[in-house]
Amino acid sequence: MPIPFIQTRALEYTYTAEDGQAISALRGIDLTVGRGEFVALIGPNGSGKSTLARHFNALLLPTAGEVWVDGLLTSDPRHVQAVRQRVGMVFQNPDNQIVAGTVEEDVAFGPENLGVPAAEIRRRVDEALEVVGMTAYRHHPPHMLSGGQKQRVAIAGALATRPDCIVFDEPTSMLDAEGRRQVLQTVQRLNAERGLTVILITQNMDEAALARRVLVMDGGRIVRDGPPEEVLEAPEVEGLGLGRPFAAEVARRLRERGIPLPPGLLTVEALAAALRCTFR
Amino acid sequence: MNLLLPGMYFAADTVLHRLDPRVKMGAATVLMMLPFAARHPLGHLLTVGLVGAAVLLSRAPWRALLGTLRTVFWLGFFMFFFYFFTTPGRPLVALGGVTVTLEGVLAGALQVYRLCLLAVIAALLTYTTSPLQLTHGLEAMLSPLARLGFPAREMGMVMTISLRFVPTFFEEIETLSRAQKARGVDLSSGPPWQRIRNTVPVLVPLFLSAIRRAEDLAVAMEARGFRSQPHRTRLYRLTLTRADAIAALIVLACGGVGIAL
Numbered sequence: 001m002p003i004p005f006i007q008t009r010a011l012e013y014t015y016t017a018e019d020g021q022a023i024s025a026l027r028g029i030d031l032t033v034g035r036g037e038f039v040a041l042i043g044p045n046g047s048g049k050s051t052l053a054r055h056f057n058a059l060l061l062p063t064a065g066e067v068w069v070d071g072l073l074t075s076d077p078r079h080v081q082a083v084r085q086r087v088g089m090v091f092q093n094p095d096n097q098i099v100a101g102t103v104e105e106d107v108a109f110g111p112e113n114l115g116v117p118a119a120e121i122r123r124r125v126d127e128a129l130e131v132v133g134m135t136a137y138r139h140h141p142p143h144m145l146s147g148g149q150k151q152r153v154a155i156a157g158a159l160a161t162r163p164d165c166i167v168f169d170e171p172t173s174m175l176d177a178e179g180r181r182q183v184l185q186t187v188q189r190l191n192a193e194r195g196l197t198v199i200l201i202t203q204n205m206d207e208a209a210l211a212r213r214v215l216v217m218d219g220g221r222i223v224r225d226g227p228p229e230e231v232l233e234a235p236e237v238e239g240l241g242l243g244r245p246f247a248a249e250v251a252r253r254l255r256e257r258g259i260p261l262p263p264g265l266l267t268v269e270a271l272a273a274a275l276r277c278t279f280r
Numbered sequence: 281m282n283l284l285l286p287g288m289y290f291a292a293d294t295v296l297h298r299l300d301p302r303v304k305m306g307a308a309t310v311l312m313m314l315p316f317a318a319r320h321p322l323g324h325l326l327t328v329g330l331v332g333a334a335v336l337l338s339r340a341p342w343r344a345l346l347g348t349l350r351t352v353f354w355l356g357f358f359m360f361f362f363y364f365f366t367t368p369g370r371p372l373v374a375l376g377g378v379t380v381t382l383e384g385v386l387a388g389a390l391q392v393y394r395l396c397l398l399a400v401i402a403a404l405l406t407y408t409t410s411p412l413q414l415t416h417g418l419e420a421m422l423s424p425l426a427r428l429g430f431p432a433r434e435m436g437m438v439m440t441i442s443l444r445f446v447p448t449f450f451e452e453i454e455t456l457s458r459a460q461k462a463r464g465v466d467l468s469s470g471p472p473w474q475r476i477r478n479t480v481p482v483l484v485p486l487f488l489s490a491i492r493r494a495e496d497l498a499v500a501m502e503a504r505g506f507r508s509q510p511h512r513t514r515l516y517r518l519t520l521t522r523a524d525a526i527a528a529l530i531v532l533a534c535g536g537v538g539i540a541l
């Protein structure tokens with residue numbers, strides 16, 4: 001078990017709607033995410049994924065229970081900036097999270113808020129843009145970039161505070177195929193090469209299959225937690241109507257036609273290897 | 281973009297482009313006051329000379345600068361005629377009951393000359409200073425007021441974000457109008473009341489999406505540690521160079537001489 005980085009204990013969260021009605025969005029979450037993990041978070045619409053994610057960097061504070069980030073209690077007002085420095089967030093809409101008029105000034109926004117000295121901001125901005133491969137665009141205004149490029153700028157913006165973890169809330173759902181590929185590649189690389197803890201919220205099961213651990217939420221609870229091979233094909237998860245990874249769907253149809261294939265084939269590579277075995 | 285609209289930034293690398301935005305804004309203010317404050321013709325000559333030199337230095341296309349004058353054409357036209365007919369003095373010609381006076385012609389011409397200079401100076405400022413630089417400059421100039429409780433930093437943030445979203449909203453208007461056109465709604469012709477009514481299906485979703493964006497952006501900014509706190513640092517700090525000092529001196533000296541004459 002890796003060193004715990006984010007921990008929640010009996011976490012509950014209740015929204016108060018405009019008409020005064022209470023909406024219980026999280027109903028008792030006990031979760032530990034270790035340092036350097038790559039976790040996918042899936043679940044139907046309204047199951048509480050975004051609400052949970054916003055507890056990881058103190059955008060929301062628990063109605064009941066506790067959240068610790070790197071040993072810091074998020075509900076302690078003195079820890080808020082420290083928590084936000086440690087956990088970055090990238091959101092769904094690429095247009096609605098870029099603040100400044102040029103790429104590099106946007107990336108500088110986080111460190112500026114944390115009071116980092118100018119020379120150090122410069123270093124971090126250059127490094128973050130290098131990591132996401134956007135150095136050549138540093139003087140561009142955001143509206144001249146593609147969706148995938150904007151999301152990579154958003155990632156650089158999150159990286160510039162030198163976080164240990166980035167939470168991605170459906171970062172690819174508004175992108176075209178190429179943008180999606182660019183962003184996912186960046187996410188995977190950050191996790192593999194820099195040991196960044198990644199929490200990826202997604203509606204796409206092929207993306208979930210990239211993680212080493214999948215959490216399934218339903219009705220404000222975590223209903224399943226395990227490696228993708230076990231979780232994504234579990235009958236109760238399939239019952240939530242989230243779909244299957246492409247390779248898993250192909251494997252299922254082949255099995256229906258009488259081709260014997262082992263379970264847990266989530267990627268095209270795994271499927272191809274299994275088929276080669278079967279027909280040898 | 282080969283079309284240079286009034287108020288648009290014209291990216292180039294000239295002395296004027298490199299000047300500190302604060303100096304440029306200050307100089308523009310002085311230059312804009314000169315045509316009103318100068319009394320002696322030499323003072324006006326000095327002003328025109330200075331603005332002319334700035335135009336040459338900016339390498340802004342002539343056509344574009346003349347184009348900015350078009351934006352003030354009607355205002356100038358009416359002002360000219362207002363002074364033309366209403367200034368008492370030595371009569372030149374009488375046109376069916378109204379008398380045109382020499383003083384009237386001169387006063388009208390003076391107003392038009394002032395208006396043209398104002399337009400050219402304002403255009404020069406925006407041609408040679410990016411919106412971003414303007415924002416930084418304004419923020420820096422307002423920052424002494426922060427001690428008096430004026431929200432200078434917040435104002436800067438507001439300006440930055442507004443500028444950042446202008447192109448986004450234009451794109452959105454474009455998309456929404458195209459959607460209306462695809463439904464056969466004509467937005468550019470027909471009686472005025474109909475045209476106004478036809479823009480409603482464009483404006484309402486635009487407004488809703490703006491609110492949506494504002495909410496998203498607020499969350500994203502908070503996630504990146506934005507608070508209305510005293511110690512934010514900046515990636516760029518405006519620094520004055522020798523060129524800035526020289527430019528400021530020239531403009532101030534000319535301003536002083538122009539008014540004193």
Ligand SMILES: Nc1ncnc2c1ncn2[C@@H]1O[C@H](COP(=O)(O)OP(=O)(O)OP(=O)(O)O)[C@@H](O)[C@H]1O
Binds near residue numbers: 016025044051
């Ligand atoms: N600001 C809010 N005010 C009131 N209720 C809210 C608010 N935000 C979310 N909710 C409710 O809380 C529940 C969980 O919402 P949440 O956005 O966390 O779900 P989600 O899993 O992220 O859904 P999606 O897949 O649509 O993004 C939903 O029932 C939702 O209607």
Ligand SMILES: [Mg+2]
Binds near residue numbers: 049050051169
């Ligand atoms: Mg969500």
